[in-house]
Amino acid sequence: MSTPRHVKVLIIGSGPAGYTAAVYAARAMLNPVLLQGIQPGGQLTITTDVENWPGEASIMGPDLMVKMEEHARQTGAEIISDHVSSVDLSSRPFVAETDSGVTYHAETLILATGAQAKWLGLPSEEIYKGFGVSACATCDGFFYRGAEVVVAGGGNTAVEEALFLTNFASKVTLVHRRDELRAEKILQHRLFENPKIEILWDHEIDEVVGTDQPLGVTGVRAKHVKTGVITEIPCKGFFVAIGHSPASELVKDQLTTQHGGYVVTKPDSTATSILGVFAAGDLTDHVYRQAVTSAGLGCMAALEAERFLAEQLVTP
Structure with a gap:
């Protein structure tokens, strides 16, 4: 069994929320690790033309996600192609087990696993x-x-x-x-x-x-x-238009959820029912479900994780 990796910020999911969180966390010198999951890039990888992303009059969905991943890497985020099989949120550091056998101990966790259309x-x-x-x-x-x-x-x-x-x-x-x-x-x-x-x-x-x-x-x-x-x-x-299913299987029995599995966050926040765990993007949003709103929530999650770590006086 490999030695568990200790990280300050672990991001699960690689859509607009996850990559944006990675950019902000990396810029805050938190050395974030992002685990991409089984569909790197999320739902936008199966979208053709995207014409509502600010700054891009028209761009293919997969191309936009490649650019976001490259941006996250360039800012210093460590991006790993691996799938999280289970998480334990009962105590900090939180424990994430992956399909590759690597275990992560995370001081903060940002969930950005998204949702899938039915x-x-x-x-x-x-x-x-x-x-x-x-x-x-x-x-x-x-x-x-x-x-x-x-x-x-x-x-x-x-x-x-x-x-x-x-x-x-x-x-x-x-x-x-x-x-x-x-x-x-x-x-x-x-x-x-x-x-x-x-x-x-x-x-x-x-x-x-x-x-x-x-x-x-x-x-x-x-x-x-x-x-x-x-x-x-x-x-x-x-x-x-028969609904969406949030990808909350990892945490549905550990975090408060609503509307069929969407993770509940505090008002004007990405903080969940467990301190140190943040959720962003379509995993929490059953109303808008847009790439740009997911990215905004990813930014919020990273900033809140940074603030949380500062308040906890966590050392590198």
Whole structure:
């Protein structure tokens, strides 16, 4: 068994929150160690064009994450390709076990493990991800100006996405497998009153259809849940809006969570229910879920970790 590594700041996760935290912690001379996890770069690595990152009129998601990783390395952060299998938050220093067998003892811990959109699990959905299939209207709605789009879902997320997409799309079809929505009544009222939105009740998406050259969506096939009859809906964009799952498995039994697993932080802070443990990015954010807000929370987490260490009088 290898000797445990003692670090002042351990960052778990490598999306915008994790890399930003690494930059700030490194600039504070805290020698942070960032463990990338099984998907280095997070959700942006499966995003094509990003047009809402300040300073970049248009950049590919994977390219943006490469730049963020390089920035973190240049500031002095140690970035390691490894996956954390368990953490023990019962006492400080906190203990993190990894798949490689290395154990980390951390004076402070910054959790930036993110969240994953829930998908339908269709093979055709997988083919067109990033090429007409999306799980984020705020991120990608702009690309469908004047086009017809389809949204799948029936909760708040689906209704909010459908309403947002009317700012760009010529028509929005909401496909829901039941005969009534689960969304809040005020949201339903706005949906029903919007002339751009059409609802297809009692249907579920059976297949996404499109072209290979170039790769792109041309429509979806929706199946009636009772009769099995297929309805073809032409569209250029298909948005899956059935919710997100925060990647909180490591800490869900040790930290306070809400809304299905999102880590709770104190107001105007990234501090969690355990002193010295901070959480940032989509792991805590069930409202905005944007790269830029994740980065801001990563900055906050690093600054708060620095302040916490100073108050604890931790020596190098």
